[in-house]
Amino acid sequence: MKLAVEIEQETDGRWIAEISQIPGALAYGNTRQEAIARVEALALRVFADRLEHGEMPQELEEIFSVAI
Numbered sequence: 001m002k003l004a005v006e007i008e009q010e011t012d013g014r015w016i017a018e019i020s021q022i023p024g025a026l027a028y029g030n031t032r033q034e035a036i037a038r039v040e041a042l043a044l045r046v047f048a049d050r051l052e053h054g055e056m057p058q059e060l061e062e063i064f065s066v067a068i
């Protein structure tokens with residue numbers, strides 16, 4: 001799974017970053033890099049929450065293997 005970060009600068013100078021594949025994954029930053037870092041961290045929190053609730057997308061479930 002590849003997630004695209006869309007970024008643009010607001011008229012007030014702030015940067016906004018969004019990952020459209022994750023509803024609500026939107027973050028502001030004072031710099032371009034800060035906005036990107038914040039939205040990426042938010043995406044990881046969303047995935048962690050989904051994993052805890054058994055709602056992980058198939059593509060991400062393939063990341064882990066459990067040794068017996």
